[in-house]
Amino acid sequence: MKSAPKIGTVGESHFVVEQKQCIDFATDGMPAVLSTPHLIGILERTARHAIAPFLETDERSVGIEIELRHLAPTPLGASVTVTARVIHIAGRQVDFQIEARDAHELVARGVHRRAIIRTGSFARRVSAKSN
8 A cells, every 4th residue: 555544534425326226126016226235336336446545556455344234225216325434444454334325314334344455466366266
């Protein structure tokens, strides 16, 4: 890392729930709502972007752990704000408090851990599994 992110560093993103981000079982009266897997992906990307400025050009962060409570449904077309706040740093691991809110309430809250990796050694490790 060029420098370690400070505790309290925040990443934020906003999106509007699209059909492709909704559950695939919205039939027979079940409304189309934001799916948990899509929400997790957006939370992870928000955390990744929050610490990207602190990384060397040959480094990336990868998600290694997530603990999430998806507390409320968010309908198709709703606006969502996602935040990822650095709460702990230990060596090459960074922990975040993550949450998502729509216009009405807290939608999700949890903790996410990312590891800082070197792209070259990571690519070699992946390649070794591909052969």
